[in-house]
Amino acid sequence: MNQKGKLYVVGIGPGAYEQMTVKAVRALEKSQVIVGYTVYAQLVREHFPEKEYVTTPMRQEKERCQMALDLVKKGKIVSMVCSGDSGVYGMSSLIFQLAGEESFDIEAVPGVTAALGGGALLGAPLGHDFAVISLSDLLTPMEIIEKRLRAAAQADFVICLYNPASKKRADYLKWACDVVLSLRGPETVCGWVKNIGREGETMEVLTLKELKDLEADMFTTVFIGSSNTKNIQGRMITPRGYRNV
Amino acid sequence: MNQKGKLYVVGIGPGAYEQMTVKAVRALEKSQVIVGYTVYAQLVREHFPEKEYVTTPMRQEKERCQMALDLVKKGKIVSMVCSGDSGVYGMSSLIFQLAGEESFDIEAVPGVTAALGGGALLGAPLGHDFAVISLSDLLTPMEIIEKRLRAAAQADFVICLYNPASKKRADYLKWACDVVLSLRGPETVCGWVKNIGREGETMEVLTLKELKDLEADMFTTVFIGSSNTKNIQGRMITPRGYRNV
Numbered sequence: 001m002n003q004k005g006k007l008y009v010v011g012i013g014p015g016a017y018e019q020m021t022v023k024a025v026r027a028l029e030k031s032q033v034i035v036g037y038t039v040y041a042q043l044v045r046e047h048f049p050e051k052e053y054v055t056t057p058m059r060q061e062k063e064r065c066q067m068a069l070d071l072v073k074k075g076k077i078v079s080m081v082c083s084g085d086s087g088v089y090g091m092s093s094l095i096f097q098l099a100g101e102e103s104f105d106i107e108a109v110p111g112v113t114a115a116l117g118g119g120a121l122l123g124a125p126l127g128h129d130f131a132v133i134s135l136s137d138l139l140t141p142m143e144i145i146e147k148r149l150r151a152a153a154q155a156d157f158v159i160c161l162y163n164p165a166s167k168k169r170a171d172y173l174k175w176a177c178d179v180v181l182s183l184r185g186p187e188t189v190c191g192w193v194k195n196i197g198r199e200g201e202t203m204e205v206l207t208l209k210e211l212k213d214l215e216a217d218m219f220t221t222v223f224i225g226s227s228n229t230k231n232i233q234g235r236m237i238t239p240r241g242y243r244n245v
Numbered sequence: 246m247n248q249k250g251k252l253y254v255v256g257i258g259p260g261a262y263e264q265m266t267v268k269a270v271r272a273l274e275k276s277q278v279i280v281g282y283t284v285y286a287q288l289v290r291e292h293f294p295e296k297e298y299v300t301t302p303m304r305q306e307k308e309r310c311q312m313a314l315d316l317v318k319k320g321k322i323v324s325m326v327c328s329g330d331s332g333v334y335g336m337s338s339l340i341f342q343l344a345g346e347e348s349f350d351i352e353a354v355p356g357v358t359a360a361l362g363g364g365a366l367l368g369a370p371l372g373h374d375f376a377v378i379s380l381s382d383l384l385t386p387m388e389i390i391e392k393r394l395r396a397a398a399q400a401d402f403v404i405c406l407y408n409p410a411s412k413k414r415a416d417y418l419k420w421a422c423d424v425v426l427s428l429r430g431p432e433t434v435c436g437w438v439k440n441i442g443r444e445g446e447t448m449e450v451l452t453l454k455e456l457k458d459l460e461a462d463m464f465t466t467v468f469i470g471s472s473n474t475k476n477i478q479g480r481m482i483t484p485r486g487y488r489n490v
Contacts, residue, residue: 011361018268021357026263061485085357085371087364089485093372096482108365112266112330112355116256119332120353126330127338128385129393131376131402139486140373148374148400155396156389157376237341240306240334241384 005072007104008079009095011086011111012040016197017047019117024109028079035068036081044081065094072104085113089134089162115160118193118221121203123235125191125223129157130238135172136163149176153183158238159224164192165216173222177212180224184208189225191236192216205236250317252349253324254340256331256356257285261442262292264362269354273324280313281326289326310339317349330358334379334407360405363438363466366448368480370436370468375403375483380410380417394421398428403483404469409437410461418467422457425469429453434470436481437461450481 008027013019028034033052034044041055054071056064068080082090092108099106119126131152135145152159159180164173180188186209193203194217206214208224216222229238253272258264273279273293279286283300290298299316301309313325327335337353344351364371376397380390397404404425409418425433431454438448439462451459453469461467474483 013266016268018271019266019355021258021264021266022270023261023263025267085361085364087361087369088371088375089373090369092365093369093482093484096368096477096480097484099478101478108369110264110357110361110365112357113361116330116332116355116358116361119330120337120355123341124332124335124338124353126333126377128334129376129378130333131374131397132371133374141487144401144487148402151396151400151402152376155393157393157396232341233344233346235341237338239338239342242386242389 003075005075007072007106009086009092010109013112014117014196031079085111088113114221117196122191125236127238131157134162149179153180161222164222189229191223248320250320252317254331254337255354258357259362259441276324330356333358359466362441367436370481372483379407381408394424398425406467434474436468
């Protein structure tokens, strides 16, 4: 009889090895096969060169998840790696949907998502209530994205934007800034981070009207402050409440 | 001349050692003094017993931060530990505010906040856009909390509630559920987790109308699904978009 397979859905954090949790490291150590999008699998391979790797290009998420489940069916211990957290726009919801009623042994291993990793580099933008919104309209109608941007801006949430742009969506961030600018002041404190924890890591704290001109890419995470967010010595800081420190 | 002090503001994750990042472990290893709220300092002490510890009871956040900065001024390498992430309702915003214009060497080390740690236990509730709201009115007027609850419910965000209750605020979660129930259906898929990664870890996936009767405490994290969130085999799953898998 085969050994019983197991699937870890592992958030590896923003990219650097040391941003992984100890639990993620242990899951990867225990795994026989590591499945993932080519770029993230490569980041892991540097530290676990002896594993078997199964990689797929971008956008083939469903195929990638199915491959991981098929390996588990064959009795393999498998880690499916995701950047950031495995749950936040990650693979774990798709894995659980595809697994359906079949009884797989699946464990989601959380990780440092870009909102947290990027936030720490900028200062403390997420010190109070915040909303996370993806600008990707690949799976979501634009009307829903716009409704959420408006609601978050109106209720004075700090807003963290994932997938602010891609080659096909070059002007989405500018559009999102205009939506927010219709409800918030142009001097609202904002920030962005590119390539968190990787080569080419860059960041900036700036105003909402300046953010409009940012050339974002798919490795950029954007933060729009609440009315209470401050620029303190070049850092983006949202106090923990509305009363004085 | 003294050595140059440094302050790490370290998110230690939900509580278990293995939920810390490798970077957090290394920061603690490098530190001479560890400062924190008694409960979290105790969690760390088990793994780093040889360090010097400076602890303060709950609610003395400002004093705790000032103590950490004073130690850094004396040339010490200090880690200030926070549960979860150091930025999400964490100590790093207060640290940066108190440091002000003084040139301290401060590094925020991100960690797995309860939304991510709890989410992984429940399934994948944060697979799509979400809002994080604290129900604590210690530093925030209730009108702002209510406005954000309404906005998030109306725009169909998944909502993650921090600090859903305390001894003094026993009925806040019930109130919040009523606010959301005025805008969302009673069968909305919800979930809660208590004592993530610690002794007494419990969780449940249930409906919004059932959530109203939960006796939450300060170690509970609550998730209210979007209209798209599903209960799949007892797990709380929010798909990554609105089109079919």
